[in-house]
Amino acid sequence: MTQTTHPLAGKPLVLADTLRSGNAWKIRLACGFMGLALTRRTFDIVQGDLETNAFARINPWRQVPALLTPEGEWLAESQAILWYLAQGTPWLPQDRLAQAQVSSWLSFEQTQHMHAFAQPRLLIHLRQTAAVDDPAMVAWRAIGMKAAALMDAHLAGRTYLVGGAPTIADVALYPYTSMAEQGGYDLSAFTHITAWLARVRALPGFTPLLETA
Ligand SMILES: N[C@@H](CCC(=O)N[C@@H](CS)C(=O)NCC(=O)O)C(=O)O
Incomplete structure (x- = not known):
């Protein structure tokens, strides 16, 4: 780039x-x-x-x-x-269609992905007020696994979510996908997601969640 x-x-x-x-x-x-x-x-x-x-x-x-x-x-x-x-950087493509595709993924993250990953992580891992097998957690993961399957299928044969370079779509989807295990998820069957997570993590300037990590 x-x-x-x-x-x-x-x-x-x-x-x-x-x-x-x-x-x-x-x-x-x-x-x-x-x-x-x-x-x-x-x-x-x-x-x-x-x-x-x-x-x-x-x-x-x-x-x-x-x-x-x-x-x-x-x-x-x-x-x-x-x-x-x-805006004004390669992280948001100027091309009309590519920019709209980035917007699609940002909406996907908020409507189909984020809560299903964030809630189990919050309650099981951070607050420790729910068990991995609580019905509500199982229900969240059923939703999240559908989102993960959609992401995995999209990433097959692709390097990043939109076009050939990383965009804010990748940035938006990375955090909760990468922390899925904390909510009791096992995403290991989604090999395209696993490879994409590693690619994002290897980008120059990657910042870990915790500064000590
Ligand atoms: N749609 C918002 C969601 C933000 C959100 O859920 N933030 C959480 C922390 S990750 C929060 O502030 N929770 C406190 C609360 O909602 O009371 C965004 O994408 O920024």
């Missing part, structure tokens, strides 16, 4: 996140891949940080991630933030 100066290079970017948020990880991954410096403001959901008046000024929807842009605006929703960061 040709290295060009990022339109936001050198401008201040502040990310409101939590330590283990997969949605916020998307933004840290994107900034790492794009060579953008990011300042983190890390909140704690369990401590009630998202319920304060101060946080409502960051995001009235009371979720992370939110990005403080160089224009001085807080921008909510991971996919909108990815789009904001990727």
Whole structure:
């Protein structure tokens, strides 16, 4: 990929996140891949940080991630933030169809994928309030396995989700797919996903979820 100066290079970017948020990880991954410096403001959901008046000024929807842009605006929703960061770079293709295909995958992640992977991870692994075999967890995984099968079939014979180079579609789908095991998933039969995860992980600038990892 040709290295060009990022339109936001050198401008201040502040990310409101939590330590283990997969949605916020998307933004840290994107900034790492794009060579953008990011300042983190890390909140704690369990401590009630998202319920304060101060946080409502960051995001009235009371979720992370939110990005403080160089224009001085807080921008909510991971996919909108990815789009904001990727404009004018190869991470969001200019081609009309390819750009729309990226948008399709961003919608897929939010509507068919994210919750089915995030909820079991949250309840089994992070909060430890559910067992792997709880019916609700089994039901989430049934939904998630359908999404994984669709991804796997699409990735057969492809290197990345859209076109021949990585885009924000790959960035958006990476976090919760890569952490599926924490929600009791076994994705090992999906060999195209496994290879794609390894490809994304090997990209220059990859940022792990935890800085100590
Ligand atoms: N659609 C949102 C979802 C964000 C989301 O679910 N964030 C979680 C952390 S990963 C959160 O803030 N949860 C707190 C809550 O919803 O109360 C996005 O893509 O940014």
